[in-house]
Amino acid sequence: MSITLFTSTGCIRCKIVKRFLGERGLAYAEKDIKAxxxxxxxxxxxxxxxxxxxxxxGVEFPLLFDGVAIRQGLAAVTAYIxxxxxxxxxxxxxxxxxxxxxxxxxxxGDPSRAEEFMELLRYxxxxxxxxxxxxxxxxxxxxSRILDEGLAALVVMEVPGPxxxxxRITGEEVDPSDLARSIALTPKFPQYQFQIxxxxxxxxxxxxxYLTPGEVAETARQILEITGSKKxxxxxxxxxxxxxxxxxxxxxxxxxxxxxxxxxxxAREYQVLADLGKE
Amino acid sequence: xxxxxxxxxxxxxxxxQEHTWAKREGDLVRVGITDFAQDQxxxxxxxxxxxxxxxxxxxxxxxxxxxAKTASxxxxxxxxxxxxxxxxxxxxxxxxxxxPYGAGWLVLVKPYDLTELNSLLxxxxxxxxxx
Numbered sequence: 001m002s003i004t005l006f007t008s009t010g011c012i013r014c015k016i017v018k019r020f021l022g023e024r025g026l027a028y029a030e031k032d033i034k035a036x037x038x039x040x041x042x043x044x045x046x047x048x049x050x051x052x053x054x055x056x057x058g059v060e061f062p063l064l065f066d067g068v069a070i071r072q073g074l075a076a077v078t079a080y081i082x083x084x085x086x087x088x089x090x091x092x093x094x095x096x097x098x099x100x101x102x103x104x105x106x107x108x109g110d111p112s113r114a115e116e117f118m119e120l121l122r123y124x125x126x127x128x129x130x131x132x133x134x135x136x137x138x139x140x141x142x143x144s145r146i147l148d149e150g151l152a153a154l155v156v157m158e159v160p161g162p163x164x165x166x167x168r169i170t171g172e173e174v175d176p177s178d179l180a181r182s183i184a185l186t187p188k189f190p191q192y193q194f195q196i197x198x199x200x201x202x203x204x205x206x207x208x209x210y211l212t213p214g215e216v217a218e219t220a221r222q223i224l225e226i227t228g229s230k231k232x233x234x235x236x237x238x239x240x241x242x243x244x245x246x247x248x249x250x251x252x253x254x255x256x257x258x259x260x261x262x263x264x265x266x267a268r269e270y271q272v273l274a275d276l277g278k279e
Numbered sequence: 280x281x282x283x284x285x286x287x288x289x290x291x292x293x294x295x296q297e298h299t300w301a302k303r304e305g306d307l308v309r310v311g312i313t314d315f316a317q318d319q320x321x322x323x324x325x326x327x328x329x330x331x332x333x334x335x336x337x338x339x340x341x342x343x344x345x346x347a348k349t350a351s352x353x354x355x356x357x358x359x360x361x362x363x364x365x366x367x368x369x370x371x372x373x374x375x376x377x378x379p380y381g382a383g384w385l386v387l388v389k390p391y392d393l394t395e396l397n398s399l400l401x402x403x404x405x406x407x408x409x410x
Contacts, residue, residue: 008347033347038322041347042372045324049345058348 003028005077006041006063013074013101014062016127020078033061053093060093075103078123083116090117100153101129106146107138107182114142121151136160137174140181147188154191157182160199161211162218168201169211183226194223195235195277198263200249208248210239210255213266220270230270235277236263283409286314289380293396294405295356297338300380301399304387308357308396311384312344312375315409321346323372328385333361335388337395342385344375356399359390 005021005028007014021028031037031044044065045052053060053072060072064080071080073094079087090109094102101124109117124131130153135143137159146152160169163176186192196219200208216236224230238260241252260276267274288294292302298316302309317323325345335341335355342353365384367374375383390396400408 033322038373042322042324045345045347049325054345054350058346061347 001066001068004031004040004044004065005029006031006033006037006044006061006065008032008061009034011061016074016124016129017062017064017077017081019127020081020123024081026081055093055095057097073101073103074129075101075120075124079117079120082120082123083113086110086113087116087120091120096132099128099130100132102132102134104131104133106133106135106143108136109139111139111142114139114145117142118145118149118151121146122149125151130154132156134158135182135186136170137166137179137182138172140178140185143182143185147185152189154193155186155189156193156195157186158195158197159183159219159223161196161201162215162222165201165211165215168203169199171202180226183223187227187229187232193233193235194271195237196220196267197237197239198255198260199239200244200252202248206248208246208252210252213263216263217266217269220267220274224270230272232271232273234267234271234274236260236267236274237277281318283315283406286318287380288314288402288406290402292380292402293356293399294402295354295399296405296408297354297356299354299356299385301356301396303393303396306389306393307362308359308388308390308393309384310356310386310388311379312353313405314379316344316351317376317379317383319349320344320351320376321348323375326368326372326375326385328364328368329361331361331363335359335361344372353385355386355388357388357390357395358392359388361386362389363387 007030009032031040033041051070062077064071064077071077076091076093079091092103096102132154133152134156160166166174196216198211200210202208238255241250241254244250264274292300294300298313300311300313323344323346327343329341336358339355340352341355344351364386
């Protein structure tokens with residue numbers, strides 16, 4: 001399967017990926033979209049437009065295409081070269097630039113692929129990238145290894161809600177001790193943040209309702225109980241119904257910003273730095 | 280991106296605040312994007328245009344122009360029915376960058392009300408609006 005790598009003149013992340021390919025002896029065709037690859041990119045774009053991610057700053061580069069998959073961004077492309085689809089779940093297209101790399105979700109991937117995920121992080125860090133990791137609590141053992149090796153500059157932990165509601169919010173089971181370990185580990189990173197999205201909870205009758213201020217406060221209390229501190233950065237974010245896959249959630253009215261103030265007030269009893277985050 | 284004095288704004292056409300231009304050709308009006316707009320976009324890789332017989336009111340979105348760095352909605356400077364679409368752009372969207380006032384035209388419109396042209400901008404007024 002032949003690899004085409006679309007790059008852009010001056011793109012440092014593209015150079016990092018090219019070096020990675022070279023170190024593995026993998027042949028590829030580079031197409032610089034600002035130079036000789038302009039026309040090739042235009043044809044590729046037309047053919048694959050619906051599958052190409054476009055962020056705030058446009059199409060994310062480097063962009064790899066091997067005839068089967070498209071991967072974009074430093075982390076996602078490197079992960080795909082390293083492990084094919086094996087690291088899907090751990091990695092998505094990042095949105096940060098300059099020296100930061102993100103789109104890395106510790107809790108999202110198959111824990112049996114931990115070693116490859118660690119290799120990815122080591123490579124990114126070794127190329128002077130600052131790593132932002134996200135987690136929702138699973139795979140705390142991987143988070144612990146990342147901490148031990150000093151690989152992440154920033155960890156953002158989304159604590160979805162009180163443990164008892166986790167499945168009804170996320171649709172997934174979680175081992176409460178795994179979640180607790182992740183909560184305990186998060187403040188040990190150089191920079192960190194806890195956050196909660198005021199997300200819908202699916203009730204027993206299948207209807208959806210938003211987390212209550214009391215439930216958000218309970219989550220803040222959980223963080224206090226585990227870490228012993230009330231002074232963690234704790235962001236409360238609104239849910240975006242339009243981004244939901246579940247049609248029950250798509251139909252919800254978005255919460256007004258003013259409504260979030262009661263959540264912040266409730267949470268501040270247990271996390272005094274609780275504040276409202278942007279969408 | 281170029282400085283304003285490096286961009287080209289011909290006489291003989293009218294300009295719209297949304298960076299499209301309109302040129303009367305008998306009872307039809309040809310529409311494209313200005314040199315400023317194409318310069319802002321960068322190398323255009325895809326343009327989505329309407330089809331013939333689609334109808335629009337002035338200021339309606341009639342298409343999208345996409346480059347690697349941005350995607351920009353296109354707003355029509357005059358209401359009417361689409362008579363023709365520049366089909367060359369499907370395979371060569373770069374024509375809009377190379378010849379925004381010539382071969383890179385976008386659509387040809389049969390206007391409902393030609394007097395709408397009266398409220399478009401002259402070359403000088405459009406340039407002033409960019410400063």
